[in-house]
Amino acid sequence: MKLRTSSFLACAGFATLLAAAVTVYAKPKSVTDPIQSFAVLGGSAVTLTNAAVIGDVGVDHGPLTQTTSTISGQVHVGDSVAQQAYTDFLAAYVALGSQSCDQVIGGNLAGLFLTPGVYCVDAASTTTGGTLTLVGSSTDTWIFKIGTSGTGALTGTNFTVVMTSGETCNNNVYWWTAQAATLTDSVFIGSILAGADLTVTRGSLAGQVLAIGAVTLTGARVSVCGNVSPPAKPKANEGVGNGVDGNTPGHAHNGGNDDPAFSPGNPGAKNKKR
Secondary structure (H helix, E strand, C coil): CECCCCCCCCCCHHHHHHHHHCCCCCCCCCCCCHHHHEEEEECCEEEEECCEEECEEEECCCCEEEECCEEECCEEECCHHHHHHHHHHHHHHHHHHCCCCCEECCCCCCCCEECCEEEEECCCEEEECCEEEECCCCCECEEEEECCCCCCCEEEECCEEEECCCCCCCCCEEEEECCCEEEECCEEEEEEEECCCEEEECCEEEEEEEECCEEEEECCEEECCCCCCCCCCCCCCCCCCCCCCCCCCCCCCCCCCCCCCEEECCCCEEECCC
């Protein structure tokens, strides 16, 4: 199955994306919907310990606790951006959970080779060791629903998910869980939408960790697919007026004080003689 998307409104983009994922066949395009920039989004809390997050981090109504962790993106704690993203996530969670299954599979995912589609596990999915191989291209989509009977958590230990295409992050793998999700020492691909808490200990995840409850990362790396909102950067060290070259001072590659190709002047800067 493939997924096609277009531009999304901030208030419903992610829900639209996931609803479309199960009915329309094509690869998702890069989107501007705010939730797409979140690598980590929790409802009640986010706790990062010795973790690395590439992407935005948000909490809807709880605290963010960081210990020797890095975030390459924006941080939103209880603000309007986090609250809107969380609202979109809840809508997406409901939309994805209501979709029909293409195939019902067992809870041990190790050793499986699965083509694109919607795969359902009635109860819990527990995989220890081994590899799940997604057979297809970067334009295909896989959706996994864990606990379709009403209860069931996703648990992976020393578990690896790979694509035969060699891709690792294309916004085209989704994991829905009725309850919690716990990954330990695993190499994972996809966006996890957890119905309770979500915990990742060591290992890595290329995608998103999104939880109705709390998100806890310990010694893990999570890298969002698509665009990342960069942290605010300090302004350049500006000069005092325009130099003889007519350029605005203080910006790279335009004759300013910060450009090593030019010698700073007062006022402005002058081009070096060629």
